[in-house]
Amino acid sequence: MNEWKGIAASTGYALGKAYVLPEISYDPSKRQLNADEVEPEIRRFNEMVSLAAGDIRKLQESAAAENRDVQAAIFATHLSLLRDPEYIGEVTQRMQEEAINAEAALSEVTAELMDVFAAMDNDYLKERCSDLRDVSARIGAYLSGNGMAVPMEFPEPVIMIGMDLAPSLTAKLQPSQVAGFAVDIGGKTSHSAIIARSLGIPAVVGVVGISSCVQTGDFLIVDGHQGIILVNPPDEVQDTYRVLQLAETVRLAQYDRFRELSTVTADGHRVQLAINIANPQDALAVSKVGAEGIGLYRTEFLFMDRDRMPSEDEQYAAYKAAVLASGAEHPVIIRTLDVGGDKEIAYLQQAKESNPFLGYRAIRLCLGEENKAMFLTQLRAILRASQHGNVKLMYPMITTLQELRAANRLLAEAKAELRAQGESYNDQMEVGIMIEVPAAALIADQLAKEVDFFSIGTNDLVQYTMAADRMNEQVAYLTQPLHPAVLRLIDLVIRAAHGQGKWVGMCGEMAGHPDAIPVLLGLGLDEFSMSPAAVLPARELIAGLKREAMAKLAQEVLQLESAEDIENYVRAALHAR
Structure with a gap:
């Protein structure tokens, strides 16, 4: 048995045969041209x-x-x-x-x-x-002309080994086919490590030399907790790791009993768990994971990878399909087009910007004179879909009252056009906004008077509050959802909304984080929207919490000095229960 030590990039245990990736290359020989x-x-x-x-x-x-x-x-x-x-x-x-x-x-x-x-x-x-x-x-x-095809279907799950796993390859990894992987290079912030964690695939990176020493067919164990790779271990070592793997599987399976339950705290307070989706097919996960609705439908992906804007009928069909797939009784929050920043649409001819995350994006782009027809088309499509279920409309990146009012004027115009055409829609459809910009959080009391709900987009709220680009790993240490500044803004938003009798959700990644959920529950968050995989663990966690105790905890952590202090305080409090 050979033991290799690297960096634990993604936790878990994997046992299986190795598949050593073929090196993808091309002939770089120099040729002089006429x-x-x-x-x-x-x-x-x-x-x-x-x-x-x-x-x-x-x-x-x-x-x-x-x-x-x-x-x-x-x-x-x-x-x-x-x-x-x-x-x-x-x-x-x-x-x-x-x-x-x-x-x-x-x-x-x-x-x-x-x-x-x-x-x-x-x-x-x-x-x-x-x-x-x-x-x-x-x-x-x-x-x-060689292509980049790497086989991704195997008779049984394999453990991939390579010098490095290209992001384009790791994006295709499926746990049903790839049990784990190990690579020569990389660290905890390398793309392969980040993707492995997001997929829940055990991985070890920075295992120098492993790709040249392991052969396809060798039996491997990946210990993603300790950063160890074992090559051709004896039966007794395999048995030990299979016991560890089974124990971890049993722990994860315990979440299943929460699938059919409502999301209720130990002292009887009910909140809502929803999922984020990007297309109608994703909406099927509502019933699959026992979610209580769709907290964010990212419509921009309907507009991408094409050479012209989707028609009103095409959009209507997609939104209607998502509503029906989720179940007519479940709320479906459809966000209007949110492009710019890291998302570009070629046919919109978006100008290059030196700082696109602070530029002409989201609602700003939709309200531009050159894009109003496009925005009206989308608003009409969403309105038409509203007759099929509990549809709610949400504007992204609202920063001022004037933007909200301008968007609502166009919504009123879209309604008038549909009435003139004899088209049906739900005139009582709720309209809300995303709170992603500190300026919006600071005037939440004013905004709350003119909306039906807020949804806090913490991915952007954190980056704008901390002045740290969330795509730049050099400043990744500042991406701190539990930083006191972020929590104080969230507290401000929730209190402002509740003061006007409006509800508040959250659709950023923070909503599904186990260290954040107790604090958010204590601050009074009404709806948590997350990836489907996070729903059942979140429901189990919430079921064991008392809202009254979490409200006390939330006020205590607001006085702490750092995200690390808050994280440690929350974990200690939960451990002491």
Whole structure:
């Protein structure tokens, strides 16, 4: 038995046969071009870049449709690389100046940039080498005509081994096919580690040399708790790990008994657990996991990966399908188009911005004069879908009262158009807003007078409060949902809404976090919307909490000084119960 030690990237235990990934490569040999060959070669390169971008967009949208926001963000980074003049532009410039073939120029520029990153005393930048490696391999595969196909169906779940797992590959991993993985390079913030955690696949990274020493068919154990890989262990060691694996499976299976139950605290207070979705098919998970509705339908993915805007009838059909799939009695909150930032739509011809997360995005874009017709079309489609169930409409990224009023004026216009056409809709449909911007939180008392509900989007609220781009792992330490500043804003929003008799939900990742749920419950949050996998663990947790005790705990943690202090305080309080 050989034992390898690396970095525990994703917890859990996996046992199975190894599958060593074939290295995806292309021939970087340099070939001199005649003068009349250069421009056709540049065109060929640009065509292959476009094909690679198309692949990555599909991966991004697929990840988003399955609520895998982390992966979607990674692919947004890859798309930005394909538009980067310092990368793609440098490749074409080198082809032009040196009259060389695309493969050689791509290989040279990629290697030079990776050397620069690797030499930096910064783990985040070092680990971005995997992005360059993945993107260049995809372009190179198209240039060579070899493709990037890696088999993803096996007779039994395997443990993947490689130098690194490209994000484009890890995004396709399914626990039914891949029990775990280990790679030579990477750290806890590498993309492969992040994706493994989001999928719940045990993984160990930074296991230097393992890809060259393990062979396909070797029996492996991945200990994602201790960061250990065991190669061809004896039967008694396998038996020990199977016991550990079974115990973990039993613990997870205990959540099943909460599937048919309402979400009620130990002292009888009821809250609502909903799920976030990106397409009508996702709505089927409502019944599958015992959720109580859809707290966020991200409509932007209906607009992406196409060359024109979806028609009103197409949108209406999609929204209606989601309502019917979730069950007519369940609330379905449909968010209007939220693009910009890391989500681009080519046919909208969005201008490049130096800081897109602070730019022309979400409701700001929809209220722009050039986009009002598009916005009205979506509003009409949502209104038409409202007749089929408990539909609620929500505007993203509202910052001022004036934006809210402008959006509502267009909603009134959409209603008038439908009435003129004889179309049915629910005139009493609730209309709410996302609270994602500190400015909105600070005027929540004013906004609450003109909406039916709030939904707190903590992914953006945290990044704007902490002034830390959530896509930038260099400042990942500032992505702190439990920071006192964030919790105080949430407290302010909930109190303002309840003061006006309005309810408050949350649709950011924080809503499903076990350390946050007790505090949010104590602050008075009415609805928690999360990924489907988080629903049953959240319901079990809430069932063991007393709201009165959590209200006391929430007020206590608001006085603490750091997210770490709050996290430790909450865990100690729950442990003492």
